[in-house]
Amino acid sequence: MTETSASLLERLRERPDPTDWKRFVDLYTPWIRHWLLRQKIREHDADDLTQDVLMAAVQELPKFRYDPAQGKFRNWLRTMTVNRLRAFRKSQRFQATAAGGSVAADFIEQLADPASDLSRQWDLEHDAYLMRRAMTLIEHEFKPDTWHVFQRVVIEGQPPERVAAEFGITRNAVYIAQSRVLSRLRQELKGLCD
Numbered sequence: 490m491t492e493t494s495a496s497l498l499e500r501l502r503e504r505p506d507p508t509d510w511k512r513f514v515d516l517y518t519p520w521i522r523h524w525l526l527r528q529k530i531r532e533h534d535a536d537d538l539t540q541d542v543l544m545a546a547v548q549e550l551p552k553f554r555y556d557p558a559q560g561k562f563r564n565w566l567r568t569m570t571v572n573r574l575r576a577f578r579k580s581q582r583f584q585a586t587a588a589g590g591s592v593a594a595d596f597i598e599q600l601a602d603p604a605s606d607l608s609r610q611w612d613l614e615h616d617a618y619l620m621r622r623a624m625t626l627i628e629h630e631f632k633p634d635t636w637h638v639f640q641r642v643v644i645e646g647q648p649p650e651r652v653a654a655e656f657g658i659t660r661n662a663v664y665i666a667q668s669r670v671l672s673r674l675r676q677e678l679k680g681l682c683d
Contacts, residue, residue: 496679498562501550514543515626516681520618521570524611528574528596541573542566562681563615564603571601616682623677631670638663639670 497516500509521542525535546569553565574597599607628636638656641647642663649663656663 498680516622538573542570545569635666638666642667
């Protein structure tokens with residue numbers, strides 16, 4: 490297992506390296522693109538906008554400081570996405586290809602409003618998506634049996650006793666495997682889902 494002392498967000502702010510930026514891009518590209526495609530914009534425009542959001546994040550992330558009074562990282566990212574969508578809507582490119590402008594404007598304004606149902610949906614889907622994506626990205630850090638034990642107990646909800654019997658290990662070994670993976674997930678996602 491790879492040991493890291495800081496979350497991805499902390500590493501990106503304090504001492505970023507290409508591996509951490511790649512991890513960030515791998516985590517967020519599909520997520521941002523998914524939300525942009527909900528706008529019914531062309532795929533290549535969604536790709537361009539996704540890149541714009543990520544480039545803005547690269548530039549602004551060193552200045553980001555988590556402050557519970559100001560909001561969470563996902564809110565910050567949502568705001569960046571909304572701002573890029575607004576700029577795109579105002580551009581000639583959007584005007585030439587879009588139909589249903591008021592629907593698009595409503596979508597953007599709802600997404601911008603932290604109290605809207607759409608923003609709450611963003612938050613819920615964001616956290617669930619990041620958990621799934623982070624699991625995919627860290628799986629290789631664990632021995633296959635450790636990972637499978639974790640999946641059986643945490644994801645599938647199997648009783649630890651049954652999983653212990655299935656893998657020929659003690660119940661304590663099941664708890665240790667579960668704890669190691671959950672600890673690594675918390676570490677990787679600290680600040681991103683808080």
